[in-house]
Amino acid sequence: MRTIRGTVVLPGGAFEASVTFGERITAIAVEREMTSAKVPLILPGFIDTHVHGGGGADTMDGAAGVVALAGFHARHGVTTLLPTTITNPWTNVLAALRGVAEVMTEQAAAGGTAYAGAGVASVVGAHLEGPFINPHRLGAQPPHAVEPTPELVEEAVGTGVVRVVTMAPELEHARAAARTFAARGARVSVGHTNATAAQVAAVAEAVRAAGGTVGFTHLFNAMTQLGSREPGAVGAALADPEAFAELILDLHHVHATTFLAAHAAKPDRLHLITDAIRACGLPEGLSELGGQRVVVRGGAARLEDGTLAGSVLTLDQALRNAVGSGMSVVVASRALSAVPAAYLGLTDRGAIAVGARADLVLMSADLRVLEVIVAGTPVAG
Numbered sequence: 264m265r266t267i268r269g270t271v272v273l274p275g276g277a278f279e280a281s282v283t284f285g286e287r288i289t290a291i292a293v294e295r296e297m298t299s300a301k302v303p304l305i306l307p308g309f310i311d312t313h314v315h316g317g318g319g320a321d322t323m324d325g326a327a328g329v330v331a332l333a334g335f336h337a338r339h340g341v342t343t344l345l346p347t348t349i350t351n352p353w354t355n356v357l358a359a360l361r362g363v364a365e366v367m368t369e370q371a372a373a374g375g376t377a378y379a380g381a382g383v384a385s386v387v388g389a390h391l392e393g394p395f396i397n398p399h400r401l402g403a404q405p406p407h408a409v410e411p412t413p414e415l416v417e418e419a420v421g422t423g424v425v426r427v428v429t430m431a432p433e434l435e436h437a438r439a440a441a442r443t444f445a446a447r448g449a450r451v452s453v454g455h456t457n458a459t460a461a462q463v464a465a466v467a468e469a470v471r472a473a474g475g476t477v478g479f480t481h482l483f484n485a486m487t488q489l490g491s492r493e494p495g496a497v498g499a500a501l502a503d504p505e506a507f508a509e510l511i512l513d514l515h516h517v518h519a520t521t522f523l524a525a526h527a528a529k530p531d532r533l534h535l536i537t538d539a540i541r542a543c544g545l546p547e548g549l550s551e552l553g554g555q556r557v558v559v560r561g562g563a564a565r566l567e568d569g570t571l572a573g574s575v576l577t578l579d580q581a582l583r584n585a586v587g588s589g590m591s592v593v594v595a596s597r598a599l600s601a602v603p604a605a606y607l608g609l610t611d612r613g614a615i616a617v618g619a620r621a622d623l624v625l626m627s628a629d630l631r632v633l634e635v636i637v638a639g640t641p642v643a644g
């Protein structure tokens with residue numbers, strides 16, 4: 264058991280308090296409502312539902328890559344994540360999903376504290392980003408988009424790890440595939456799409472009829488935009504009170520004001536992701552994404568034609584960007600923890616509460632990571 268004191272970010276606000284925990288939080292003693300920011304700031308661990316890589320590793324590298332990226336992002340406050348695949352020949356994608364399954368099996372066998380002691384975030388599934396996307400809206404995805412045929416969908420869900428699947432609603436097999444994924448527990452996330460709002464609504468209806476949850480992949484990027492007469496996928500996302508949406512707040516993908524507008528439309532459904540790639544955390548220069556050359560310069564990763572290619576963002580930086588845009592730490596923290604937990608249906612984490620996993624981020628007054636705790640165990644700094 265350990266007790267830490269500081270300014271604790273609880274669901275109802277920030278309080279001067281102490282938190283006692285083992286693998287789970289056993290007690291929270293609130294002393295008073297925060298008057299001056301007492302350091303450390305204690306936040307619930309961040310949850311990243313869309314992360315390709317970091318620290319030189321990538322989900323497509325297999326199990327070792329997944330462990331390495333989960334270690335890298337843990338040092339930036341991420342205590343739970345979904346390693347994310349990229350559009351590639353199907354055998355490569357399947358192999359990557361099996362790598363994620365291997366890590367999940369190892370983590371389950373080790374139990375919470377044992378794998379946390381290895382300094383890595385909890386892996387709760389994979390985000391299958393591509394290949395079920397529009398070949399004309401690839402963004403930086405390599406050109407291996409395919410239809411989500413029943414055979415491929417069955418192979419994907421058969422790995423047992425697909426927790427989020429990005430899909431373009433206008434594909435011929437999208438509705439049937441969305442039903443299958445939703446029925447098997449995967450969130451269906453609209454993305455890399457040229458769909459109209461009506462096409463999005465049709466797939467959303469299919470997902471919900473199967474008991475599923477609808478999301479949007481990196482809202483605003485690689486999708487049809489909101490216009491006065493054409494609501495597009497962005498309009499469909501903002502108008503749907505139940506749908507969740509991811510957003511990359513590196514200030515290259517989305518303007519801070521655009522982020523605030525989206526947050527005003529869905530304060531309890533918008534969550535922040537990194538979409539980070541292998542190059543994240545490395546010196547700027549040449550890197551790789553899905554077999555393509557990427558150049559990192561000025562904090563942005565781009566293909567040689569200038570297309571943004573994922574990001575080099577970490578979630579602690581996303582928090583600083585949200586607060587820098589005028590949002591309070593308490594509200595921004597929800598977009599990093601409680602909202603993605605709700606999206607994924609994780610009821611044991613996402614907030615600092617008695618009985619929840621002790622996934623905590625200790626930060627300085629200027630929101631720099633001081634210590635990260637995964638299931639009660641500090642990860643190596």
Ligand SMILES: [Zn+2]
Pocket residue numbers: 313315347392538573
């Ligand atoms: Zn991505």
